[in-house]
Amino acid sequence: MALLWLRFALGCYFVGLIYAFVALTRTSDLFSRVAFHAASLGMVFHFVSLVEVFLSGQIVWASVHNSESLLAFFSMTFFMVIYAIYQTTSPGVVVFPVVFFLTFVAAVDEQPVLLTQFVSHKGWLIAHIILIFTGYAALVLSFGASLVYLLQERRLKAKKASSLISFLPALEVIDQIGYRSLLMGFPFMTLGLLTGSVVAVTTYGRVDFLDPKILLSLLMWAVYMVMVFTRWNSGWRGRRAAFLATFAFVAALAAWAANYFSTIHRFAAS
Amino acid sequence: MRFQLIGVNHKSAPLEVRERLAIPESRLPDTCRNLAAYPGIEEGMVISTCNRVEVVTHTTNGHADLRGFLHDHFHLKPEELDPHLYEFREKDAVRHLFRVASSLDSMVVGEAQILGQVKEAYATARAVGAVRGQLDQLFSRAFAVAKRVRTETAVGSSSVSIASVAVELAKKIFGNLHGKNVFIVGAGKMSELAARHLMAHGCASIFVANRTYDRAIGLAQKFNGQAIKFDDLYSTCDRADIVITSTGAPHAIFRREHGEQFLARRKNRPMFFIDIAVPRDVSTDMAKLDGIFAYDIDDLQQAVSSHVADRHKEAERAEAIIANEVERFEARLSTLDVVPTIVSLQDHLETIRQAEIDRVRGRLGQLTPEQEIAVEALTRGIINKVMHTPITTLKTAAKESEATTVVDVVRRLFNLRDKDKETAAQPVAKKDEIGTRR
Numbered sequence: 001m002a003l004l005w006l007r008f009a010l011g012c013y014f015v016g017l018i019y020a021f022v023a024l025t026r027t028s029d030l031f032s033r034v035a036f037h038a039a040s041l042g043m044v045f046h047f048v049s050l051v052e053v054f055l056s057g058q059i060v061w062a063s064v065h066n067s068e069s070l071l072a073f074f075s076m077t078f079f080m081v082i083y084a085i086y087q088t089t090s091p092g093v094v095v096f097p098v099v100f101f102l103t104f105v106a107a108v109d110e111q112p113v114l115l116t117q118f119v120s121h122k123g124w125l126i127a128h129i130i131l132i133f134t135g136y137a138a139l140v141l142s143f144g145a146s147l148v149y150l151l152q153e154r155r156l157k158a159k160k161a162s163s164l165i166s167f168l169p170a171l172e173v174i175d176q177i178g179y180r181s182l183l184m185g186f187p188f189m190t191l192g193l194l195t196g197s198v199v200a201v202t203t204y205g206r207v208d209f210l211d212p213k214i215l216l217s218l219l220m221w222a223v224y225m226v227m228v229f230t231r232w233n234s235g236w237r238g239r240r241a242a243f244l245a246t247f248a249f250v251a252a253l254a255a256w257a258a259n260y261f262s263t264i265h266r267f268a269a270s
Numbered sequence: 271m272r273f274q275l276i277g278v279n280h281k282s283a284p285l286e287v288r289e290r291l292a293i294p295e296s297r298l299p300d301t302c303r304n305l306a307a308y309p310g311i312e313e314g315m316v317i318s319t320c321n322r323v324e325v326v327t328h329t330t331n332g333h334a335d336l337r338g339f340l341h342d343h344f345h346l347k348p349e350e351l352d353p354h355l356y357e358f359r360e361k362d363a364v365r366h367l368f369r370v371a372s373s374l375d376s377m378v379v380g381e382a383q384i385l386g387q388v389k390e391a392y393a394t395a396r397a398v399g400a401v402r403g404q405l406d407q408l409f410s411r412a413f414a415v416a417k418r419v420r421t422e423t424a425v426g427s428s429s430v431s432i433a434s435v436a437v438e439l440a441k442k443i444f445g446n447l448h449g450k451n452v453f454i455v456g457a458g459k460m461s462e463l464a465a466r467h468l469m470a471h472g473c474a475s476i477f478v479a480n481r482t483y484d485r486a487i488g489l490a491q492k493f494n495g496q497a498i499k500f501d502d503l504y505s506t507c508d509r510a511d512i513v514i515t516s517t518g519a520p521h522a523i524f525r526r527e528h529g530e531q532f533l534a535r536r537k538n539r540p541m542f543f544i545d546i547a548v549p550r551d552v553s554t555d556m557a558k559l560d561g562i563f564a565y566d567i568d569d570l571q572q573a574v575s576s577h578v579a580d581r582h583k584e585a586e587r588a589e590a591i592i593a594n595e596v597e598r599f600e601a602r603l604s605t606l607d608v609v610p611t612i613v614s615l616q617d618h619l620e621t622i623r624q625a626e627i628d629r630v631r632g633r634l635g636q637l638t639p640e641q642e643i644a645v646e647a648l649t650r651g652i653i654n655k656v657m658h659t660p661i662t663t664l665k666t667a668a669k670e671s672e673a674t675t676v677v678d679v680v681r682r683l684f685n686l687r688d689k690d691k692e693t694a695a696q697p698v699a700k701k702d703e704i705g706t707r708r
Contacts, residue, residue, distance in 0.1 A: 153560070156442060159569045170445030171540060235537030238560045 002056070005049035006069060006107045012042025013072075013103055016096035019089075032089045039096065043076050046103070065106040067129065072102035074137035082141065082177050088169040091177060093151075094144025124199045132192030138185025139224065139252055145178030146237075146245040153238055175237055178245075186228050193221055213258040220251035272332040273408060275363035276340065276355055277317075277324030280377045283354035285548045291323040291344055291351075298391070299398045304343065306400035310334035313405040315395030317370070319387045320459050321377050326367060328404040332359060364408065365596045371412040372419040374588055377432065377571065385416050407603070415595045422591060423584045432460065433467040435573045436544045436565070440468065440512055443542050443563055448472040453510030455479050455503065456517035457489040460546050464514050469493060477510060479503045481517070508532040514544045515551040522553035529556040544570070608664045611677045614686045619657060623649050 019035030050073060053066055079095045082088070152168045168174070196217070197207045208214060227244045230236040236244070278288055293301050293316060305314035305325065311334050314327040325336055337355065341348055358366045369375045373384045392409045395401040401409070437447070444450055450473045454461050457480045465476060476495030480486035483499060490497040498506050503523075507513060508531070517523060524543065532541060543564035545552045550566050557564035565573075627649060637645065660680060667676035680686070 152442075156439075156563055159565060159572065170441060171443045173445040233537075234534075235539055237538055240560075 002049045002052035003107060005045045005052065006103065009042040009045035009049060010100070010103045010107045012038045012045065013096065013100045015039070016042070016092055017100040020093045020096040032092075035092065035096070036083070036089050039076065039079070039092070043073070043080070046073050046076070065108075067133070068102045069106035070129070071133045071136055072099045072106065074133050075099050075102070075140045078137045078141045078181065082181075086169060086173055086177060088173070088177075090148050090168050090174070091141055091144040094147050095141060098140050098144075124195050124202065128192055128195035128199055131188050131195055135185045135189030135192050136252060138181045138188065139248060142178045142181040142185060142227075143245045143249040145174055145181060146242040149174045149178060149238060150242045178237075178241070179231060182224075182228055182231065186224060189221060189224055193217060213255065216251060216255035216258050220248060220255050223248040223251050272312075272329045272360070273327070273363040273367075273404070274329050274332065274334055274336055274357070274359050275324060275326045275366055276336040276357045277322060278354045278356070279322040279324075279375065282356055287351070287354050288321070288323065290346065291318070291340075292320070293318040293323070298394050301343065302395040302398050302400035305339060306398075308334070308339050311339075313401050313403070315391055315401050315405060317388055317391040319384065322370070322375075324367075324370065326363070326405065326408075328408075361596060361600055364599055365592060367408065367412050368415045368592045368595055369589075371416040372588060372592060373416070374419070374585060374592065377574065379585055382420075385413070389413065404603075408599070411595070411599050415592065418595070419588045419591050423587045432546070432567075432570050432574060433464040435570055436464050436514075437467045437471050439544075439563075439565060439570075439573065440542055441471070443540055444511060446472065449474045450511040451475050451477065451509055453477045453479070453498075453507055453513045454489065455507075455513060455515040455523070455551065456481075456547065457485045458516045458546075461514040461516045461544075462489060462492075464544060464546070465493060468512060468514075473512065477506065479506075504528055504531065508535040508541075510541070511539070512542045512544065514546070516546045517551055519547070519551060520549065522549075522551055522556070524552045524556055526553060526555045526559065529559045529562050533559065533561050546570070605665065608667070608677055611680055611686065612661055612664055615660065615680065615684055616657065618684055618686060619653050623653055 015038035016035050019031055022031060046069070050070065053069075075095055076099055079091055079099075082091055148168060149171065152171050152174055155168070156171065200207050200214075209218075223244065227236075227241070227248055230244065231241065278291060280288070283291075298316060298318065301316050302314065305311060305316060305327065308314070310329050310331065311327045312330055314325065317324040317326070325339065327334060327336065336357065337348070337352065340346065340351060340355070344351070366375070371385055371388050373380050373382065376384050388409075392401065396406070440447055440450070447468060450468075452465055452468050452473050452475070454465050454476065457478060469476065476490065476493040477498050478486045478490040478493075478495055479498040479500050479502070480489070481500055483497065486497040486500075489495075507528075513524075515524070529541075533539075538561050540561045540563060543552045543557070543562065545564055545566045548567060552562075552564040552566070556562060627645065634645075664676060664680060
C-alpha cells in the first residue's frame, strides 16, 4: 500500500516537474498555483505512504528507497516552509525535479530492508537518518536558491524589460532563502555526521576514514562549511556561491551514490 | 485658428540642449511677458519641464518668428538649437498640445505629472496677462481632453515614471525597501523625485553629495538626510544600497575599482545604481561587476517603454480621442470664426430695417400700439426669413474647409468689412446673442 500512495505522490510531483521546466521560459501565475496545489496534494499522499512504512513496525528508513522517499519529503517540507515565509514557488524550479527524481527512484519497486539488524543502537541510527536528511534537504534548497539567484541576477543585468515583470522573487529574498537554508542545514549535517560516526563506532568499533562513503561525506561537509564561511565572512553570493553550492550538491550526490560501494554504509538490499 | 507652437522634448533634443532652454520658475512670468510682446504674437505661454520646453502662441497672422524669439531669449545660435526644434501650426499645434496635456507625448506615457505642470504654466501666463481669449480656450479644452483621456482609457492607470520604474527595479533587487539607504550624488530635479519615491516606499535614510556643498545641505534638509562632502563620496558611498547619480561630470565618476571597493566593504551585498546622468556616471566595466546593478537613463526608459507597450492598445484609444477632440475644437473655433460675420450681418440688416421704418413712419401717421407691434413683427419676420439661409450656410460652412470663402462672399455681398474688428473682441458673448435674436 505504501508504494501505491507513493506513486500517487509521484504523479502530483510530476506536475511540479513540468512547472519547473515551464517556469524557466515563461511566467504563469495560474500554473504556479496549480503546481503548488499539486505538490501539496503530493505531500499528503507522500505522508500517508511514509506513515504506512513506519507503522509496518521496523525501522525501515534505512532501506535505500525509503530513505530516498524520506529525503524527498523533507525537501518538500523545506519548500513549503519557504513558501509560507516568502510566498514564492520559485525554489521549486530546482526542488521539484530533485524531489521528483528521488520519489521516482523510491517508487519503482519494493525493497527488503535490513540494515538495522547489524546496528546495536537504534536510537542513534534514527537520529542520524533524520539529522542528515534534514541537512540534505536544506542543501538541496540552498542549491536551488543559488541557481534561482543566478537566474534573477542575469535577468536584472540583462536589463530586459521582462526583468520587471518576472515571476522570480526579489534578489535579496532569494539570497535570504539560500542563506537561511544553508545556516539551518549546516548544524543538522554536522550532527548527522557525528551521530553517523557514533553508529559506526558502536557497530564496527571504529570509523574507517578510507571508506568512500565517509570520505565523500567529509568532503561534502567541508564544502558545506566553506560555503557557510565564505558567505558569513565575505558575503559570497551570485556566481561564486552558485559554484560552491553546485560543488556541494555534486559531493552530496557522490556521497549518496557511495552507498552502493561502501563496505560499512551498506543497505541490506544493495 | 492661428496657433503656433515650437519646442524641444526628450525625443527631439538631448539633455544638454534641454537644460540650456529650461526656464526656472521664478523667471517664467517675465518670459511670458516678453513672449506676448514679441512682434507678431498676440498671446503666448511657455511650458518648461525637465523633459520639454514648449512655446505656445496665438499669432496675428500665423507666421510669427518663434525661432527668432528662442534665439534672442536664450542667446543661442540657430545652428545649436534649430536641429532639435519642432514646430507645429494650427491644427497640428492643437493636436500636439492635447497630446502633451494628456501625457501621450511624455517620456512615460500616462504619467500624471505633466498635466499639473501644464496647468501651472497656464496659470502663470494668465496671471501676467499673456494668455487671454484664444489660448484660454485652447488650454481649457486641452485640460478637458486630458481628463477625458484619463477617465476613458487606461493609459494613466498603471502610470509609471522613471522614478517609479526605479522603485520597481529596486524592489526586484532588495524586495522590501524598508531600512535601505539612498545616496544622491549630484542634486537635481530628477534625482530628487526618484529619492522622494524611494523614501515613500520605506527607504530609511538619505545621503546627499554635491559639488556645491550648500546645495547638498539644502537637499539633505528636505529629506531630513545627511549632506556629505564630495571628497568623501568614495569613502561613504558603500553605506547606501541605492545610489542615484546625476552629476554633470564629463566622464564616469564611478569606475571598476570603486565598485570593487564598495563591494568588499559591503561584504558583497548588492548595490543599485540609478544613473540618470548624461554622460553616464557609472562606467560600463563597473556595471559588469557581480553585485552591482547599474541602470542608466536609456535602460530605465526601456523598462518604462515596456509598460507602454503593454498599454499600446490604450494609447491607441487615447490617440483616437485626441483626433476626435482636435476636430471638435477646430469646428468650434471656426464656428467662432463665422460668428463675427453673422453678427455684423444681423446688425447690418437691423440698421436697414430701423432706417426703413423711420423713413415710412411719417407717411403712416399715428399708429395704435397694436399696429406698431404688427409693423415691427412684419419687418422683423421678413429679415429673419431672408437671413435664415445665409446664417445656416455660414454655420455649416464653418465646419468645412470652405468657411473662409463663404465668409468672404457674404462680407462682400453685404459690404460688412468694417464691423468685424469690434465684434471679434467678444466672440463668446456674441454667440449667445445670436441665439436670442433668431
